[in-house]
Amino acid sequence: MQTTFPRLLLEHARARPTAAALREKEYGIWQTLTWAELATLVRHLACGLAERGLQRGEHLVVIGENRPRLYAAMLAAQSLGAVPVPLYQDAAATEYSFPLNNAEVRMAVVEDQEQVDKLLELRPTCPQLSHIWYDDPRGLRNYDEPGLQALDALIERGRAFDTNNRAFFDTEVGRAGPQDVAAMFFTSGTTGNPKGVVHTHFSLLDRAAAGKAFDRLTEHEEVLAYMPPAWIGQNIFSYAQWLACGYVVNCPESASTVTIDLKEIGPTYYFAPPRIFEGLLTSVMIRMEDAGRFKRWLFRHFMEVARQVGPDVLDDKPVGTLQRLSYGLGNVFIYGPLRNSLGLSRVRVAYTAGEAIGPDLFQFYRSIGINLKQLYGSTETAVFVCLQPDHEVKADTVGVPIEGVEIRVADSGEILVKSPGLLKGYYKNPEATAEVLTADGWYHTGDAGFIDAGGHLKIIDRAKDVGRLQGGPADGAMFAPKYVENKLKFFPFIKEAVAFGDRREKVCAFINIDFDAVGNWAERRNLPYAGYTDLAAKPEVLQLMRECVEKVNADLAADERLAGSQISRFLVLHKELDADDGELTRTRKVRRGYIAEKYQVLVDALYGGKAEQYIETAVTFEDGRTGSVAATLKIIDAAMRPLLKKAA
Structure with missing residues (x-):
């Protein structure tokens, strides 16, 4: 996709100014931010950051849960040619030290008091960190630290700057190109220090567009953003694909209200790692164990029917009349209420990735009518490498290579990938970059696996493990x-x-x-x-x-x-x-x-x-x-x- 994130934002604002772009639940009420309102917010934030000295190519750290104004801060940085670096909001303060110093970060936008306290604690070891802006002011009224301000103050400065420099924002957005660096994601660092994975506007948006085409996503999708924005999986689904498709991203009030918010929103496009699906199923099984004898019998009877014919019904395969009738009854009494209870009654496409998902767990969701599929990718590949096509879903594979992707298996069994979504490199780490990227453009995934007879990729384990x-x-x-x-x-x-x-x-x-x-x-x-x-x-x-x-x-x-x-x-x-x-x-x-x-x-x-x-x-x-x-x-x-x- 030959464009940039800020340009996509402005296109949505021009084409659908009053359509919902983001929703955030606050004090139990969903608040909507339209594309036009978001574009104005990004404009003022970008002008405020520029007035405070954020330079093209410089890094801006963003830390917090999924919040509209944090998304806007990332877009504002990209509008200036700066590079947003999302970090995990639940990390200990010491875990921020390496990314902050490695990326020479001077400015940070954070969600609340917790993140402010962590960054203030690090100032002795990160003396270059001069500006911290916070979104939520609760608990921060009496803080008096140099360079610490509310995000509202930055927006006000930006509004004044924009009034006096009307052409500035549009000029800056126009200077960026698809091959410019758009974001940096730090890997989880299972061994040693984390590595900064550098991605361009093109690499992220090309993969977002490929995923959009594969599953026929439109601006009518509803997405719930509840995983850490620092995880590229969440970032692709609720940021890159959000701008590529123009659908609505909904931000829960808090981690504790996600289950309730999931039911209220009823997402049509859903993404979660296996542990989330495991947790949802565990909660169902716990409730069923506490139910009466008849309800337990009814549940077990119809779940056996679902196990036998549910995946075939979902895949439109031939099913006997009696079996289809029995499944229909199960849908009325068990599967439909269960999908509604899980908040997945409107899901058209659901994906899981990150770890292998158990065949029984995987088939459970598909058997009750949820189109759960698996995908394969990583931070370095902008997520989308392999996806499972509808009606070709297998529990033991991760799908087929999608548009633009080539895969080959090395003699050692390692999976190698060539894709438009590959990282530009690891930040300040040419040795690590050379280890994973070959001269002719192949990326060493580190995963061991093979391609089955149907062209689907099957992953066994990490090759080194x-x-x-x-x-x-x-x-x-x-x-x-x-x-x-x-x-x-x-x-x-x-x-x-x-x-x-x-x-x-x-x-x-x-x-x-x-x-x-x-x-x-x-x-x-x-x-x-x-x-x-x-x-x-x-x-x-x-x-x-x-x-x-x-x-x-x-x-x-x-x-x-x-x-x-x-x-x-x-x-x-x-x-x-x-x-x-x-x-x-x-x-x-x-x-x-x-x-x-x-x-x-x-x-x-x-x-x-x-x-x-x-x-x-x-x-x-x-x-x-x-x-x-x-x-x-x-x-x-x-x-x-x-x-x-x-x-x-």
Whole structure:
């Protein structure tokens, strides 16, 4: 798409000035911002930033939830040829230090007091950070810090500047071209410092347009923006595609009201990582367990009908008359109310990405009439590489290469991609850029996989994580840790898992229980508990986890290539893995190497044949305080299925 983000904004404002561009829920009421109002806001913000000295090519950090005025701040920066850099709003202050210094950031626009406090804390180590503007003034009335102001003050300065320089804004917007840098996204940094991924207007908008064409998106779509804007997945769906399509983006009041807001908006185009879909299903199953006997029977009966014929009905495949009638009844009594309860009754297209989604979970949503599909991409590819076409949806693939994309599989099994959406490079890191981008334009994804007979891409694991077992009966067998971990996380009782086994004779695992799901399970059995650590150590819970692990082992045993990856021993961790403790990235990816090092004593106990192990772990609370959690963890042996033949 040969244009820029600000030009698209102005085109929408000229063509549909009174149409809704953004909605924000405030004090329980949805407030609408039209395209014309948004264009005026961006104009004044851009003039205000220019008056304060923001230069072309300079970086502007933006931190907060999805908020219309933060979106406007990004557009304002782009209007001046500056580069917005969204950062994760839930990150600890120290996590901002590297991006701020790496990108030499002088100015930041943030949502509220929490983000202001974090940035003020960093001023000694980031002395160049001279200007901070905040959107929400609550709690900031008595702050008196140099360079700290409300966003309203910046808008007022911009309005005055615009009055005296009427041609300035339009001239600046006209100076930008499609190949200019439009945004920078910092990777989650599973190892070492995060890398700044540099994208142009063209790379982001070309992929947004390709996704638009693939799913026939229009300006009539409704989208709920509730994931972090710093995650490129959310940024593409609620920013790049928003401007490419001109649809309405709705911003929830808060994280705690997302479920309610989802029902009120009824999005037609929906995107969420697997953990969101897992959470929605877990809440459904918890409610059903608490329902009466007849309702439980009705639910199970019609869900079995849905499992058998639902995906075929959705894909317009032939279905028997009686089965179609039964499914129709199920739609009246179960599926329709369930979709409405989930807030997905109007969804035309739903996507999931980021991690593998369990086949059972995936088929559940499709069986009740939700057109859930998978996509494949990354920060470096502007998300859209492969998408699943309607009527060609498979649970074990991530779709076909879309317009403009070429894929090839290296001899090592690594997926290589050539696409108009590839990054321009890693900021100030030519060595890292050279590692992933070849001279002839191929991007090394780091993922291992293959193209199936139907042209669909199937991902196995991260290429660097795929290993081999050494010694023992499964000597030489392939070990794909993420595949094993995802198998475990398909159970609603398991929230996170970390598998170990590369160059070892057997596979062992750490497990995090899902506190809500297991808590509800325990309460229905009159099993008392005093918090997460106590619940995770209950013998009944350990037995529940053993049953889950042994079901996974049965599934793995049926796959000749992965039968050796059955889990021999496991333990249930005494605390939840947490990004604030460095165990997960901000996108909730497991930092396996860090965890193995941090919990080396537990890994040694698993492989050393111990029956239990004492551990004390430092933790960081939400308010920044630190403490510790200690427990003696039981180590459980799991039954394994015999290997039918030795893996090659």
